[in-house]
Amino acid sequence: MSAPLPRTAELRQSDTVRLVPSRFAAREESVLAGIAESDAHLADLFALEAATNDRLRAQCGLLPGIGVDELVFGVPNWRLVNAAFTHARPEGSRFNGPDRGAWYCAFEVETALAEVAFHKAVEYAEIARFDDSVTYEELRADFSGEFHDLRGDARFARCLDPGSYRASQKLAERLLEAGALGVVYPSVRRAAGTNLACFRPAAVGHVRRGAAWRLTWSGGPEPAIAPERRGTRRRP
Helix, strand or coil: CCCCCCCEEEEEEEEEEEEEEHHHHCCCCCHHHHCCCCHHHHHHHHHHHHHHCHHHHHHCCCCCCCCHHHCCCCCCCHHHHHHHHHCCCCCCECCECCCCCCEEEECCHHHHHHHHHHHHHHHHHHCCCCEEEEEEEEEEEEEEEEEEECCCCHHHHHHHCCCCCHHHHHHHHHHHHCCCCEEEEECCCCCCCEEEEECCHHHCEEEEEEEEEEEEEECCCCCEEEEECCCCCCCC
């Protein structure tokens, strides 16, 4: 007998928040267009990028974890949507492995900021230096559909382990095989916060840009967080 899956709930959630580094969200078109000397030069640059860029490889059907038929095209910010699913971390994340990413977002901007701050602090702890200032931009999205829900379900407590993704990645594999849209779960990094991991690019609706935020570390793991005005230039 197979292990049970989490219950499902009909979700209608607007204005979820995904934070991406400003250097990735700054423009929708390729940055290569601005450095090419001619159309032929641009074609060569695109060919070079396509050989190393997982999003472009996926659009050609060359990634094992996601098919080109699952990607989205022609809608606002479609490249940013596809990038979430094709640029997975080598070790994976809470609800995805290394071969296929997911669209992670939060129901509250405070939760999204807490998640980003935690993961950046882990990176700085590895080099024993908390001295940096980075900007993130909001990608707002709406969701409507039936999602698996871990909130209040003690059977899946191990999927919310603060120090391990083992159980949650195994669950994600089973959910993907079952055709799930994604999973709603309590934030591990902010009490009372709620996160969503969407497994399907087509389920990420009405993606638009929101506010920008600057996170500044000055010697400790907790950053100062402040809104960033558009066009503000500070040290990277």
